[in-house]
Amino acid sequence: MVDTSSSASPSAAISPPGTFVHVRRVLARMRGSPERRRLFWLVLGLMTVIVSFIGGQIWLNEWQGAFYDALEKRDRPAFVAQAFEFLKIAGTLLTLVVAQTWFTEMIKIRLRAWVTEDLLDDWLEEKRAYLLTFAGEAGANPDQRIHEDSRHLAELTADLGASLFSASLMLFSFVGVLWVLSEQVRFSIGGHLVSIPGYMVWCAVGFALTGSALTWRVGRPMIDDNAARYAREAELRFALVRIGESAEGITLYGGEADERRSVAGLFDAVLVAMRVLAEDLARLTWVTSGYGWLALVVPVLVASPGYFSGAMSLGGLMMVVNAFNQVQSSLRWFVDNFPRIADWRATLRRVEGLHDVLTALDHGEGGIGPHIDCREDADDGFRFEGFELAMPDGRARFATDAVAIVPGERVRIVGEAAVGKTLLFHALAGLWTRGRGIVHRPPPERVMFLPERPYFPLGSLAEAIAYPDQAERFEASAIRAALDSVGLGKLGDDIALVDRWDRRLSLDEQQCLAFGRAVLHRRPWVVMDGATSALDATQHRRMLEALGSLAGVSVISLTREDDGDPWFTRVIGLNRVSDSAVTGTG
Structure with missing residues (x-):
């Protein structure tokens, strides 16, 4: 088990900001993005279409008055004329709806592109992907957040943004119409007809505010419950991917039943989260559906006194009812969309939470207390000053406080099992900072690190051996020569073949290919940790000879024991020390 206190501390110290803070941060980051201009023109186009659509709605509202008046008067010519007028209105509105759909979908695409690329840039900064593994729950499942949550956030943002702007514009357009039409709603009091200024507007506002308040009170838990569900879904997805990647080992151990139990437990957690959300939604439906049913009759009920008093015609009543419905439907946008708003807030929290943790890693990498200070060495060597490695269950250090490995040396660092050789390997790469002292090291581009299990990207064999550079940088003949030098000449004709090389090759072939990568890149330093274990x-012997063929190469190999191989020029011991043997460790 790895001690993650130092690395996790930055994320643990973060208190979740509010939604408005998250939105402000997103907009601030977007200012410097090339996607900003594309999104601006798409949003402007969408707003123009929505404004035109609202104009069409006002046109439709006026048509309704004339249409129902023609019905009431049994005026056939007027009725036929209004029927043809409706065809023009419907055609115009249909065109605008199609245009709105296109603009909204394009905004989703561009917004997702920006969110995903922004997270990828943050995640794949130097050392961040590694450090994030120690960030605990706050940094869990970054693949799910970058892939699925960014897509969901983009879609919800586009849909909710378009509907909110439409509802707001509809409100401002029809509230004035409804205010004027309210003059037609008159009450008979003492034989006199009396109107209340803006009567229908106040009724619509009161009705919508009541529904919104109830919706917020009942539906607020859905925000946290949505976030919990996404977290459980991500854990299940990770477990399923892991089983697929480790199918061979699971089968060899006969561990299918155990994996089935593990996945069942994770899936049960997903079902519990879904059940909680279902209960939340059921409670909320009492409010939203009840509100929707009442909305069918409330405008007629509150406007009926004007109709029965004879102050308005049937067409006038329908115009008032339609205007009321437009105003109250705009005001009840919060009621109608609350489940999606809760989903949006939960998704935004997960996406921005990952961004916050990644940013905090740069400021909290050293953790609390002493830590290893890694510095680039202008003299192109590894030097240790007062170096001590902190492990989860102890400490380790060299026999002397000052150790230097100069260019041209071939050094073997030897330590018993669990002495911390892999953590030292990570410390040499600048990844592990728990401990104390100073490590001077060559610039990263001058060092090739060879772990026990090498990494190969998805792609061709040429891309695998050329990693992290592009395959085009190297001649095909150089790639084949590197393969031949490590005993993989049989793959010379497959350098353009795209495959999963981490699966196609056995572990010993993968380790040989990693040495071929070192030969191809010809970096002055090679640092190995169990790189020949298979x-x-x-x-x-062939791998060492391949490295020896590189002029002036310096090699550091971390192993359990010294076999007296004369190929190495020096042996340095790494020893575990007790707390009583350490002074000033705090």
Whole structure:
């Protein structure tokens, strides 16, 4: 188990900001993005279409008055004329709806592109992907957040933004119409007809505010419950992917039943989260559906005194009712969309939470208390000053406080099992900072690190051996020569073949390919940690000879024991020390 206190501390110290803070941060980051201009023109186009659509709605509202008046008067010519007028209105509104759909979908695409690329830029900054593994729950499942949550956030933002702007514009357009039409709603009091200024507007506002307040009170838990569900879904997805990647090992151990139990537990957690959300939604439906049913009759009920008093015609009543419905439907946008708003807030929290944790890693990498200070060495060597490695269950250090490995040396660092050799390997790469002292090291581009299990990107064999550079940088003949030098000449004709090389090749072939990568890149320093663990003696010797063919190469190998191989020029011991043997460790 890894001690993550230092690395996790930055994320643990973060208190979740509010929604408006998150939105402000997103907009601030977007200012410097090339997507900003595209999104601006798309949003402007969408707003123009929505404004035109609202104008069409006002046109439709006026048509309704004339249409129902023609019905009431049994005026056939007027009725036919209004029927043809409706065809023009419907055609115009249909065109605008199609245009609105296109603009909204384009905004989703561009917005997702920006959110995803922004997170990828943050995640794949130097060392962040590694440090994030120690960030705990706050940094869990970044793949889910970058892939699925960014898509969901973009879609919800576009849909909710378009509907909110439309509802707001509809409100401002029809509230004036409804205010004027309210003059037609008159009450008979003492034989006199009396109107209340803006009567229908106040009724619509009161009705919508009541529904919104109830919706917020009942539906607020859905925000946290949505976030919990996404977290459980991500855990299940990770477990399923892991089983697929480890199918061979699971089968060899006969562990299918155990994996089935593990996945069942994770899936049960997903079902519990879904059940909680279902209960939330059921409670909320009492409010939203009840509100919707009442909305059918409330405008007629509150406007009926004007109709029965004879102050307005049937067409006038329908105009008032339609205007009321437009105003109250705009005001009840919050009621109608609350489940999606809760979903949007939960998704925004997950996406921005990942961004916050990644940013905090840069400021909290050293953790609390002493830490290893890694510095680039202008003299192109590894030097240790007062170095001590902090491990989860102890400490380790060299026999002397000052150790230097100069260019041209081939050094073997030897330590017993669990002494911290892999953590030292990570410290040499600048990844592990728990401990104390100073490590001077060459610039990263001058060092090739070879772990026990090498990494190969998705792509061709040429891309695998050329990583992290582009395959086009190297001649095909150079790639084939590197393969041949490590005993993989049989793959020379497959350098353009795209495959999962981490699956197609056995572990010993993967380790040989990693050495071929070192030969191809010809970096002055090679640092190895168990890089030949799967090789036999003949293969091991061939790898060392391949490295020895590189002029002036310096090698550091971390191993459990010294076999007296004369290929190495020096042996340095790494020893575990007790707390009583350490002074000033705090």
